[in-house]
Amino acid sequence: MTGSPRVSPRKELVRRRRRRSHSCWGHLIAAPLWPKYGVNLGTLLRTCDAVGACLAVPRRDWVPAALDRGNTLRRPSCVHWLNNPRNWLLAERAAGARIVAVELADESIRIGDLPAARGRTVALLGHESLGIPDEVLDLVDTAVEIPMIGSGVSLNVAVAGSLVLYKLAGML
Ligand SMILES: C[S@@+](CC[C@H](N)C(=O)[O-])C[C@H]1O[C@@H](n2cnc3c(N)ncnc32)[C@H](O)[C@@H]1O
Structure with missing residues (x-):
């Protein structure tokens, strides 16, 4: 680093970003399939944009408005x-996608050991209170967890997903 860091001007940040929204590359898909709080969907949408992923959400009445808000x-x-x-x-x-459950489970690998996605990959995220249902965990290729040492039981789903x-x- 040369000198003290300075916040990059917004204009410069915008210049460095993609000129258009990415089209569906179909490579990486974040899938909060049982959402409870709209605010988490808005946060996940921003992360999806940042990493070039798509967001898969259930067609429920309140979800479009929640996404618009966030x-x-x-x-x-x-x-x-x-x-x-x-x-x-x-x-x-x-169709051959790899399904990665983001979940605290005995069988989960640690995020540090998770390799980058090579082919189409779905990152499955759980319900804010109930997590990913057992019958769905039976379908996944791997589960990954973010280690925690604090007193909290789990992370916010949008933080874990991001x-x-x-x-x-x-x-x-
Ligand atoms: C708030 S947690 C689920 C609640 C949790 N079952 C409980 O007993 O409190 C919501 C979702 O966030 C994700 N999550 C939260 N913390 C995580 C962690 N440390 N590692 C992996 N996923 C996590 C999982 O997808 C989880 O289903």
Whole structure:
């Protein structure tokens, strides 16, 4: 580092970013399939934009408004609307996508050991209170957790999802 760091001017940051929203590369998909709080969807949408991922959400009445509220992006990001999240997951799996459960589980690997995604990868995120249902965990290829040493039981889902998305994108 040469000299003290300075906040980059907004104009300069904008210049360095993509000129258009990315089209659906279909490489990395964040999938909060059982959302409870809209604010987490807005946060995840911003992370998806930052790492070039898509967001897959269930088609529920309140979700579009929640995404609009949380969307501070200059251009809309790639959102997949799912009528039946479980069927979508099964179809992704059948088509060869790797399903990565972001979850605290005995079998989870640590985020530090998670390799960057090579092919189409779905990062599955759990319900804010209930986590990922057991019957869905049976379908995943791997589970990953972010180690914690504090007194909290778990992280906020958007924080956990964002960390894993950065790792899968190979940007951390
Ligand atoms: C608030 S947590 C779920 C609540 C949790 N089952 C409990 O008993 O408090 C919501 C979701 O965030 C993700 N999550 C939170 N902390 C995590 C961690 N340390 N490692 C991996 N995923 C985490 C998981 O997807 C989880 O299903």
